[in-house]
Amino acid sequence: MQKIIFASNNRHKLSEITKLAEGLPVEIVSLKEIGWTSEIPEDYDTFEQNALQKAITIFQHTGLSCFSDDSGLEVEALNGLPGVHSARFYLSKYPDVPPQDRDRYNNLLLLEMLQHSTNRNARFRTVICYVEDGHPHYFEGVVRGTIAYEPAGSNGFGYDPLFIPEGYQITFAQMSSEQKNMLSHRARAMEKFVQYLKNKIR
Ligand code: ITT
Numbered sequence: 001m002q003k004i005i006f007a008s009n010n011r012h013k014l015s016e017i018t019k020l021a022e023g024l025p026v027e028i029v030s031l032k033e034i035g036w037t038s039e040i041p042e043d044y045d046t047f048e049q050n051a052l053q054k055a056i057t058i059f060q061h062t063g064l065s066c067f068s069d070d071s072g073l074e075v076e077a078l079n080g081l082p083g084v085h086s087a088r089f090y091l092s093k094y095p096d097v098p099p100q101d102r103d104r105y106n107n108l109l110l111l112e113m114l115q116h117s118t119n120r121n122a123r124f125r126t127v128i129c130y131v132e133d134g135h136p137h138y139f140e141g142v143v144r145g146t147i148a149y150e151p152a153g154s155n156g157f158g159y160d161p162l163f164i165p166e167g168y169q170i171t172f173a174q175m176s177s178e179q180k181n182m183l184s185h186r187a188r189a190m191e192k193f194v195q196y197l198k199n200k201i202r
Pocket of ligand 1: 009069
């Protein structure tokens with residue numbers, strides 16, 4: 001079976017991606033399984049460029065087909081912030097918080113920045129970059145929604161306790177992983193990627 005490396009150190013993403021790729025005749029291999037332990041650089045201002053940088057870094061290291069996910073939350077009232085800075089957003093105000101507390105402080109900072117805002121519109125965006133024979137292919141997924149006034153739920157990761165997807169009354173963190181995987185930005189990008197792989201393998 002063809003092996004494809006998922007170039008991410010985020011275990012929550014890995015778990016979502018593995019479920020979303022179920023049934024495909026490819027084996028998704030994690031960075032842990034190939035012994036990669038360092039951070040992957042992501043130095044750019046767009047999801048596309050960061051996704052490419054992550055996937056190319058691992059492709060150059062292994063020579064194997066490889067894909068990455070660069071994603072984040074874009075909040076209308078904050079002109080698209082935290083955007084590509086979503087993972088490390090908290091550092092701008094809470095530089096001494098340890099990495100294991102990053103989700104809690106990211107959510108706290110977001111609520112603080114929106115405390116006087118009635119415009120709660122936001123969207124999650126994912127760009128998957130698949131590098132095959134050194135060539136990149138991109139797949140994008142978006143889900144629109146609003147930012148809650150306080151965190152709710154304990155499933156998922158990142159900003160899930162604050163994000164209420166359009167058409168629902170509960171946050172991603174209040175949904176089961178199956179429910180989130182039916183409508184998330186990552187699911188929508190993966191759907192396109194899976195279709196691409198199916199067409200190739202057929
Ligand atoms: P890798 O780069 O190793 O894949 P990362 O967590 O650093 O892991 P990103 O740079 O793409 O990944 O940052 C994504 C951040 O955006 C993530 O840490 C969350 O804060 C947020 N995010 C992305 N997808 C999310 C989701 O489905 N639910 C909640 N928050 C999400």
